[in-house]
Structure formats: structure tokens, C-alpha cells
Amino acid sequence: xxxxxxxxxxxxxxxxxAGLGYRFEVxxxxxxxxxxxxxxxxxxxERMAREKALAGLDAAEGGGAxxxxxxxxxxxxxxxxxxxxxxxxxxxxDRAEVLAHLERLSGRDHRVLSAVxxxxxxxxxxxxxxxxxxxxxxxxxxSPAEREAYRATGEPADKAxxxxxxxxxxxxxxxxxxxxxxxxxxxxxETTDLLARAGLxxxxxxxxxxxxxxxxxxxxx
Amino acid sequence: xxxxxxxxxxxxxxxxxAGLGYRFEVxxxxxxxxxxxxxxxxxxxERMAREKALAGLDAAEGGGAxxxxxxxxxxxxxxxxxxxxxxxxxxxxDRAEVLAHLERLSGRDHRVLSAVxxxxxxxxxxxxxxxxxxxxxxxxxxSPAEREAYRATGEPADKAxxxxxxxxxxxxxxxxxxxxxxxxxxxxxETTDLLARAGLxxxxxxxxxxxxxxxxxxxxx
Numbered sequence: 001x002x003x004x005x006x007x008x009x010x011x012x013x014x015x016x017x018a019g020l021g022y023r024f025e026v027x028x029x030x031x032x033x034x035x036x037x038x039x040x041x042x043x044x045x046e047r048m049a050r051e052k053a054l055a056g057l058d059a060a061e062g063g064g065a066x067x068x069x070x071x072x073x074x075x076x077x078x079x080x081x082x083x084x085x086x087x088x089x090x091x092x093x094d095r096a097e098v099l100a101h102l103e104r105l106s107g108r109d110h111r112v113l114s115a116v117x118x119x120x121x122x123x124x125x126x127x128x129x130x131x132x133x134x135x136x137x138x139x140x141x142x143s144p145a146e147r148e149a150y151r152a153t154g155e156p157a158d159k160a161x162x163x164x165x166x167x168x169x170x171x172x173x174x175x176x177x178x179x180x181x182x183x184x185x186x187x188x189x190e191t192t193d194l195l196a197r198a199g200l201x202x203x204x205x206x207x208x209x210x211x212x213x214x215x216x217x218x219x220x221x
Numbered sequence: 222x223x224x225x226x227x228x229x230x231x232x233x234x235x236x237x238x239a240g241l242g243y244r245f246e247v248x249x250x251x252x253x254x255x256x257x258x259x260x261x262x263x264x265x266x267e268r269m270a271r272e273k274a275l276a277g278l279d280a281a282e283g284g285g286a287x288x289x290x291x292x293x294x295x296x297x298x299x300x301x302x303x304x305x306x307x308x309x310x311x312x313x314x315d316r317a318e319v320l321a322h323l324e325r326l327s328g329r330d331h332r333v334l335s336a337v338x339x340x341x342x343x344x345x346x347x348x349x350x351x352x353x354x355x356x357x358x359x360x361x362x363x364s365p366a367e368r369e370a371y372r373a374t375g376e377p378a379d380k381a382x383x384x385x386x387x388x389x390x391x392x393x394x395x396x397x398x399x400x401x402x403x404x405x406x407x408x409x410x411e412t413t414d415l416l417a418r419a420g421l422x423x424x425x426x427x428x429x430x431x432x433x434x435x436x437x438x439x440x441x442x
Contacts, residue, residue: 150424178397191392192392
């Protein structure tokens with residue numbers, strides 16, 4: 001038996017994980033999000049997920065969060081970036097950057113890299129497993145008026161690459177290759193694989209090993 | 222100005238269309254869903270979408286539904302099927318069929334065909350446009366215990382192919398090629414394209430031609 005934590009401020013990640021029926025606590029951790037010199041986008045997103053999970057493990061063990069039943073903590077961290085022409089698009093800083101992102105994504109494909117990490121203590125030492133999901137998304141051509149109308153909805157404000165595939169931007173997407181949940185922010189197949197290895201199998205029957213993390217049917221989506 | 226209708230009983234389609242901000246009424250239409258002899262899966266799913274849209278147009282014009290402001294009706298119909306080894310998997314009839322579907326989908330890819338049709342009256346005659354979305358979905362290997370646990374959640378009951386990609390089955394999907402919304406049940410890029418051609422542009426500003434179908438910001442998701 002373990003206690004599951006999600007070290008992420010993202011409401012989308014919370015929703016995705018809760019949608020699978022897992023019970024967990026949210027940890028608000030801060031890590032230095034600057035990309036290192038020469039660090040590839042893939043290495044960068046993996047490192048961010050790993051650092052968030054390890055910072056979360058620290059917080060969970062240090063009493064920085066409620067520890068139901070005092071069970072050993074298992075902590076998920078995740079990071080998602082949009083990459084186009086080798087450039088990483090983060091969250092937009094202002095209106096101009098939203099419009100610049102949308103213009104850059106219009107009428108072509110881009111990559112979305114999404115990493116999930118799981119940290120737990122093994123034989124006294126913090127251990128972390130990381131999984132990377134590589135995805136490609138195609139946008140239809142967006143007119144300047146459409147880009148401005150989309151910006152004005154407010155949806156792009158806190159999203160990497162200035163769009164939400166699970167929101168209004170779904171209408172712009174002509175094709176996806178990879179994992180939809182990864183593009184939203186948490187690759188669910190990879191996440192459930194990591195959780196199963198940590199003793200929290202997906203769809204495990206209540207009363208089994210994962211009872212602490214698996215709710216009753218009525219609580220499922 | 223037109224009035225938008227969705228001729229579908231599916232709560233997923235309603236949610237997807239409402240998520241884009243469109244205002245519409247739901248029509249409950251019945252069509253003969255039997256596949257014709259020698260009809261390909263693609264022709265079949267296109268015909269189902271077309272027949273639902275036309276039946277919806279009939280119902281909307283015949284006073285079978287509320288007609289806000291008496292505007293001319295524009296009616297969406299849609300259909301989605303799962304195809305594997307040339308066999309169309311529909312909604313499961315019983316528990317045994319759920320398990321048979323899941324066993325068949327386990328550890329391999331399958332196709333999901335999703336069609337959307339838009340019916341309206343043009344120069345006095347019913348006219349309909351249809352768009353087909355072809356998609357491929359890969360499932361990881363599912364053990365007999367996992368298939369039974371997933372069946373027991375109740376989620377497969379009313380879904381073509383006995384799974385919901387937007388639900389717990391997201392954890393089974395290792396890869397998608399195509400459109401996520403199409404696999405859920407309504408290809409949103411194709412839908413907004415049809416709607417734009419019918420005078421209901423996506424993200425059109427309130428007060429414009431699409432004012433009747435485009436809600437105020439506060440009503441958006």
C-alpha cells in the first residue's frame with residue numbers, strides 16, 4: 001500500500017488522472033524551469049518531469065502535504081512542451097506571444113513532447129522512472145482574424161504553445177499522431193504503466209494492493 | 222441566420238459540439254442502421270450520417286422540434302464505427318460481446334471511421350454534405366483479468382467496439398493516428414468546416430452571421 005501524489009499545478013493533469021479513477025493528493029512544487037545550454041527538447045522535458053517528481057517526493061516525505069494513513073508516498077511529475085522548427089514554445093507571456101505562436105503553428109505540423117516521471121523511495125534511496133511520449137499535431141491554416149478570435153477567448157493564456165487540444169483548438173487540429181492525453185499534458189498509457197510497476201495497477205479490484213488509490217465505482221467518471 | 226440541430230442521441234457528441242461553443246437543439250431521430258449487402262464500412266458510416274441528418278431536417282421542418290425564432294434549420298448527423306479485420310464492431314449486445322470485442326482489439330491496431338453530415342434546404346430542396354474521418358488506434362495487450370475489470374466498470378456498454386477513448390480506455394491506447402474527436406464520435410475539424418460553409422463560422426464574433434449559434438463568452442467551456 002502506498003499513497004499517490006501528483007506534483008503538478010495543472011488542472012488538466014488532475015482531471016486526466018482522476019478520470020482513470022486514481023485517488024491522489026496534489027503537491028504544488030517549484031523547480032527551475034530554465035533549459036540548460038545545449039539540452040535537447042526531449043532531454044529537457046524528461047528532466048523537468050523527473051525534477052518535479054523528486055521535488056514532490058521531498059515535499060511528501062517532509063510533511064509538506066497530508067499523508068493519509070502514513071503510507072509511503074509515490075509521486076508523479078510531468079512536463080509538456082511544443083516544439084516547432086527546433087524551437088520550444090512555452091506558455092505565452094503576453095498577447096503578442098499568443099498571436100506569434102498561433103501564426104507559427106498555422107497550416108503545418110509541430111511536435112509535442114510530454115514526459116511523466118514517478119518517484120518513490122526504494123531501499124532507502126529516492127528512485128525515479130521516466131517515460132517520454134513523442135507526438136505530432138497538424139493544424140489547419142488559421143486566418144489572422146481566427147487567430148485573434150481564438151486569443152480573445154482566453155484559452156491560450158496558460159497553455160504551452162498557446163493552444164488547448166482539449167478545448168476550442170480541437171477545431172484547428174486536422175491530424176494527430178501519438179497520444180491525445182500526452183498532448184493535453186499527461187500520457188496516460190505511460191502513466192498507468194509506471195503506476196503498475198509501483199504497485200498501483202490500473203483497474204485493480206478494490207480490496208487489492210491498490211485499494212488506497214482506487215475508488216469505488218460510484219466515484220468514477 | 223439559421224438554427225442549428227444535432228440529430229444524435231449520443232451525449233459525447235453533444236458535449237463535443239457544445240465544447241466548441243455552438244448553441245443547438247438535439248433531435249432524437251431513428252434510422253434503419255442495418256448495413257446493406259456489399260456496402261463497405263466507409264460507405265456505410267457515411268450513409269448513416271447522411272440519413273440521420275436528413276431525418277433530422279425532416280423532423281426540424283415538420284415541427285418535430287422547437288424552432289427558435291423560426292430560422293431555417295441546419296442539421297448535423299454523425300456515425301462512428303470500429304473496424305477490425307474487415308469486420309464492423311457495433312455496440313455490444315451483452316457481456317460476452319464486450320469481452321469478445323476487447324479480446325479482438327487487444328495488442329494490435331484497428332480502424333475507427335467517423336462521418337459527419339450537414340443537411341439544410343437549398344433552393345427548396347434538401348441538400349446534404351458529408352465528411353469522412355479515417356483513424357487508426359493501437360491498444361496495448363489486455364489480460365483476461367483487465368478485460369473483465371474494464372467490462373465491469375460499465376463503460377463499454379453503449380460504445381461502438383466496447384470502449385471509450387475519452388474514458389478509462391485511454392489507458393489502453395498506445396497510439397492514435399487521425400482525429401481524437403472523431404474516435405470519440407464527432408470529427409470536430411470536419412464539423413466546423415461543414416458548419417462554416419452553412420453560414421456558421423467557428424469563433425465568429427457575436428453579432429455576426431452566426432450570432433444565433435455562438436454563445437456569449439461566459440457560456441463557453
